[in-house]
Amino acid sequence: MSQPRAIKVLVVDDHPLVLEGIRAVLETYDHIEVVGAASSARAALTLAGRTAPDVVMMDINMPDLNGLDAVELFREQHPATRLLMLSMHDSREYISTSVMYGASGYVLKDVSTSEIVAAIEAVAAGGTYFSAGVSDALLQRGTTQKEYRPLTTREQAVLLLLANGKSNKDVARTLDISARTVETHRKNIKKKLGIATTAGLTRYAIENGLIGQEN
Amino acid sequence: MTLRHQILALAVLPLVIAILAITGLVTSQSTDLARSGIATFEQNMLKAKEIELLNYTNLALSAIAGVYDKAGPDDAAAKRDVIAILNSLSYGPDGYFFAYEYDGTNLVLPPLPSFVGGNWLDLTDSDGDFLIVNLIARAREGGGLHRYKWPKPSTGQIADKLSYAVGLDKWGWMLGTGVYLDDVIGQTAAANADLKASIDRTFVLVAMITVPAVIGVFLTGILLNLRERRLADSKLKELTQRIIDTQEEERSRIARELHDGISQILVGVRYLLDLAKRKARDGAPDALATIERGADGINGAIKEVRRISHDLRPGMLDDLGLTAALEALANNFSERTGIKVVLKSVAFRNLMLPEAKTALYRVAQEAFTNIERHANATEVSLLITSARSGLQMLVSDNGCGFGDAGAMEEFRPPRGLGLRNMQERMAHFGGQLEVRSSPDGTTLRARLPKSVYLTQTPQAVEHQ
Numbered sequence A: 001m002s003q004p005r006a007i008k009v010l011v012v013d014d015h016p017l018v019l020e021g022i023r024a025v026l027e028t029y030d031h032i033e034v035v036g037a038a039s040s041a042r043a044a045l046t047l048a049g050r051t052a053p054d055v056v057m058m059d060i061n062m063p064d065l066n067g068l069d070a071v072e073l074f075r076e077q078h079p080a081t082r083l084l085m086l087s088m089h090d091s092r093e094y095i096s097t098s099v100m101y102g103a104s105g106y107v108l109k110d111v112s113t114s115e116i117v118a119a120i121e122a123v124a125a126g127g128t129y130f131s132a133g134v135s136d137a138l139l140q141r142g143t144t145q146k147e148y149r150p151l152t153t154r155e156q157a158v159l160l161l162l163a164n165g166k167s168n169k170d171v172a173r174t175l176d177i178s179a180r181t182v183e184t185h186r187k188n189i190k191k192k193l194g195i196a197t198t199a200g201l202t203r204y205a206i207e208n209g210l211i212g213q214e215n
Numbered sequence B: 001m002t003l004r005h006q007i008l009a010l011a012v013l014p015l016v017i018a019i020l021a022i023t024g025l026v027t028s029q030s031t032d033l034a035r036s037g038i039a040t041f042e043q044n045m046l047k048a049k050e051i052e053l054l055n056y057t058n059l060a061l062s063a064i065a066g067v068y069d070k071a072g073p074d075d076a077a078a079k080r081d082v083i084a085i086l087n088s089l090s091y092g093p094d095g096y097f098f099a100y101e102y103d104g105t106n107l108v109l110p111p112l113p114s115f116v117g118g119n120w121l122d123l124t125d126s127d128g129d130f131l132i133v134n135l136i137a138r139a140r141e142g143g144g145l146h147r148y149k150w151p152k153p154s155t156g157q158i159a160d161k162l163s164y165a166v167g168l169d170k171w172g173w174m175l176g177t178g179v180y181l182d183d184v185i186g187q188t189a190a191a192n193a194d195l196k197a198s199i200d201r202t203f204v205l206v207a208m209i210t211v212p213a214v215i216g217v218f219l220t221g222i223l224l225n226l227r228e229r230r231l232a233d234s235k236l237k238e239l240t241q242r243i244i245d246t247q248e249e250e251r252s253r254i255a256r257e258l259h260d261g262i263s264q265i266l267v268g269v270r271y272l273l274d275l276a277k278r279k280a281r282d283g284a285p286d287a288l289a290t291i292e293r294g295a296d297g298i299n300g301a302i303k304e305v306r307r308i309s310h311d312l313r314p315g316m317l318d319d320l321g322l323t324a325a326l327e328a329l330a331n332n333f334s335e336r337t338g339i340k341v342v343l344k345s346v347a348f349r350n351l352m353l354p355e356a357k358t359a360l361y362r363v364a365q366e367a368f369t370n371i372e373r374h375a376n377a378t379e380v381s382l383l384i385t386s387a388r389s390g391l392q393m394l395v396s397d398n399g400c401g402f403g404d405a406g407a408m409e410e411f412r413p414p415r416g417l418g419l420r421n422m423q424e425r426m427a428h429f430g431g432q433l434e435v436r437s438s439p440d441g442t443t444l445r446a447r448l449p450k451s452v453y454l455t456q457t458p459q460a461v462e463h464q
Helices: A017-024 A041-051 A067-077 A092-101 A115-125 A132-139 A153-163 A166-174 A179-193 A196-208 B003-068 B074-088 B131-140 B183-282 B287-312 B323-335 B354-375 B419-428 B460-461
Strands: A006-014 A033-037 A056-058 A081-088 A105-108 A145-146 B093-100 B106-108 B144-153 B158-168 B173-180 B340-344 B379-387 B390-397 B408-412 B432-438 B441-449
Touching: A006 A017, A006 A115, A006 B074, A006 B460, A017 A033, A017 A115, A033 A041, A041 A067, A056 A067, A056 A115, A067 A081, A067 A092, A067 A153, A081 A092, A081 A115, A105 A115, A105 A132, A132 B323, A145 B074, A153 A166, A153 A179, A166 A179, A166 B074, A179 A196, B003 B074, B003 B093, B003 B173, B003 B183, B074 B093, B074 B106, B074 B340, B093 B131, B131 B144, B131 B158, B131 B173, B158 B183, B183 B287, B183 B323, B287 B460, B323 B340, B323 B354, B323 B379, B354 B379, B354 B419, B354 B441, B419 B432, B419 B441
Parallel strands: A006 A033, A006 A056, A056 A081, A081 A105, A145 B340, B340 B379
Antiparallel strands: B093 B106, B093 B173, B144 B158, B158 B173, B379 B390, B390 B441, B408 B432, B432 B441
């Protein structure tokens, strides 16, 4: 072990070649310790429980559970862990969505190894990092005037449960999260949708065809 | 037997069966009616003949009464007189009286004088009937009718004859007279023949109606069939050709991009790596820089692949959902064209079947392409709303519309090929695509029914 303490990194990618490549490169750096490599987000969640990584570096596009939804789960289950997205996509929408879901950084897969290391360092230190191409995309304000605020996957799940008449406690039990987290989600949902009451949330869900059996 | 033939058979068979059944019913009823009519007619005729016979017999009896009543049982003179009277009595060409003794000896038979004096008790007619025996029996019973065959004097032909016989018991005589029934039988037969002819006529008539009707139905069916098939065939051909054309175009485009783009980049990288290898072997100091250039080349190739793959299918649709993919599309569009886009959408995602999502995305893509090419617009609005009935997407621009020729105040199904393709995409999911156009701009409306919605459960949302 080196001084000071090495940054513990968990790498998640469903492509074995990429996973191995990144791992091999990172292991050449003394101040970075690869504590695990997982080929799926679910495996990574389990592995994170054992290895307590400082940074999880994760692909977005994965089968079963995609990287963005996994970010939310990581935020809930391992709030101390910082998330760095590693992606092939350089579109603004990917990046902004990643930020919305709680990622601290976003690097493209085709950047140099040193940039990846810089990203890991920045994120581990509590900052954010976006690779050069990505920052351009972020800075270049969308010319599109966007008149909606998308919910995250978790928020949508909470909305559905609340609209179905579930209490905070029920929601917490169903989703295996704390009641506090549910309350946070509820507040965020109300803010995003501009709805003040729970009854309003139910009406919103029915009117938008999210719930209700009738076709 | 194909389905078409089955349908045709189903159309023709009931027709034929119905016609046959109706014909059969009508025929059997009219036959019954006619038969009973003929029977009644025959009976009436016979009744009239009977009454006639009775009258004749009474006439004869009263003619001989003067002699017979006064005569004794063995009064030979009286008997002679009565025979003379009976021989002289006649009516019509075939009306005469006959008399026999109860033992069968003939006494009077004007048409056949040779019979007189002979015993004819054993005489039978052509049917084997002992007619004299039977007539005598009727006479002894007090008078009655008997029917048998006997030569008709006027024609000499054997004919049916109905006779009435009464007894002159005092003398042991049977007295009778008969009428020939051939006229009755002839008339009945004629009526029967008429009936048969009328039935035959009915059948011919029915056949004349049925056969053309069946042929008509058949031919119409075949014609419709042919027309429909030809139409379907040509439509299918057109569609197939369109698919093949599009596919070929797409393939050659991808092939070109792979060959001219990525392949060339990779070849370049290969040369660079070759060079770097030689430099490294020779210990040249700039080997590293060459490898760096090679890595840059590979990054270029990665970017190129990303672009091609995105063009083929936007992965964002699956990763981030329709709204995000449309936002990217809108951003691309407005950066390229300088046209402002306002995007308003729903806050949630994973609402629809992935295929429906793709279809809607393609519709928006086509709409943007059309606006860029034709509309001359400065602002576009993309509005997605979800309701209990389904999802709606409106793409409106403030451009010039379709021009006078294409102005449409109301939403109508589109006419252009590109939009028609989009319409087919929507129709596949039970949705619709309509266009409204005016000089102030064009609005395209795509609608998908609730059936494309996924069941919304927290689990389903998270597993998408």
